[in-house]
Amino acid sequence: MSGITVHHLQVGQGERIPWLLEELGVPYQLKKHKRSPIFSPPELQALHPMGAAPVIEDATFDKENALVLAESGAIAEYLIHKHGNGRLALPPSHKDYADYLYWFHFSNSTLQPALFRRALVRGMSSGEDDPRYKGVEERTKRTLGHVENRVANNTYLAGEEFTAADVMTVWSFTTMRKFEPIDLTEYPGIHKWIKTCTDRPAYRTAMQKGDPDLNVEELISVKGPERFAGAFGAPANK
Ligand SMILES: N[C@@H](CCC(=O)N[C@@H](CS)C(=O)NCC(=O)O)C(=O)O
Incomplete structure (x- = not known):
């Protein structure tokens, strides 16, 4: 495994993560999963204890032990600060x-x-x-x-x-x-x-x-x- 893999459960809030990465211009692989019939399919459930999407795997910094991260807000902050130089977040010095x-x-x-x-x-x-x-x-x-x-x-x-x-x-x-x-x-x-x-x-x-x-x-x-x-x-x- 290399780089960032985004697991997206289709028709769901995981769409935020590919959007963010496209905005940041950061490359990623997208793994699409289908609802089964409403909840996550078994292969997605196996990735993280919560079994929900989005989930990312990031092997950028350790190819042998990819980081696994869930929760879209946490993923967004992680990607912005680890891969996006803080873009799309406002710094504490910003008036807003x-x-x-x-x-x-x-x-x-x-x-x-x-x-x-x-x-x-x-x-x-x-x-x-x-x-x-x-x-x-x-x-x-x-x-x-x-x-x-x-x-x-x-x-x-x-x-x-x-x-x-x-x-x-x-x-x-x-x-x-x-x-x-x-x-x-x-x-x-x-x-x-x-x-x-x-x-x-x-x-x-x-x-x-x-x-x-x-x-x-x-x-x-x-x-x-x-x-x-x-x-x-x-x-x-x-
Ligand atoms: N607060 C979580 C919610 C994750 C969540 O519930 N994702 C839904 C997709 S909209 C899901 O995976 N549903 C299928 C399931 O829970 O099995 C986040 O923002 O990532």
Whole structure:
């Protein structure tokens, strides 16, 4: 083994990592895995105790003992600092450093859990009038409104510079909508921001390599893509 290998479970958040590497201009090998039928296939589960993607193997510094790293935020920081000279991160001296940190972490710490929670509670509830669903819906709208407010007033999440915070977050409004729909009619700022980010050649190249069967124009449309076959979250009584 040599260099960096990215394990990507197709139609999933691992798309962030090839995108980041394309932006950084760092070479990598891409190993694509298919969902089986929803969760990771056995060969991907065997790579890391959590059995989830993305996972990278990095044999750059030790060919005999490749580093194995999971968790997209950790992978992004590792690649930026070990291979990317700190590009796409803002340094502590930057005026927007705190905003960069906040939005980088917001993606996996608040936004993704909010979307998953809504999907799961929808599946458990009797319908959209169910008080359990209404509670999480209110919370999710607050979360989405927070993102909307940010990108309606700034070109990118960290401010005026495109950063890894955008790479971490865009998928929640593109491919993730195959699992949990979000109609962007109410969020014109988010729609404009995802279009700006996904117009980048590095995004297009990464998606073409990792998920050539996904239609990017559908992913970035206002209404969003068709749902993934077998996605959870349909009301239990339907
Ligand atoms: N917080 C983790 C989440 C990883 C995760 O749940 N990945 C999903 C892909 S979207 C996965 O591997 N699902 C299949 C499984 O858990 O078996 C990260 O950001 O890397």
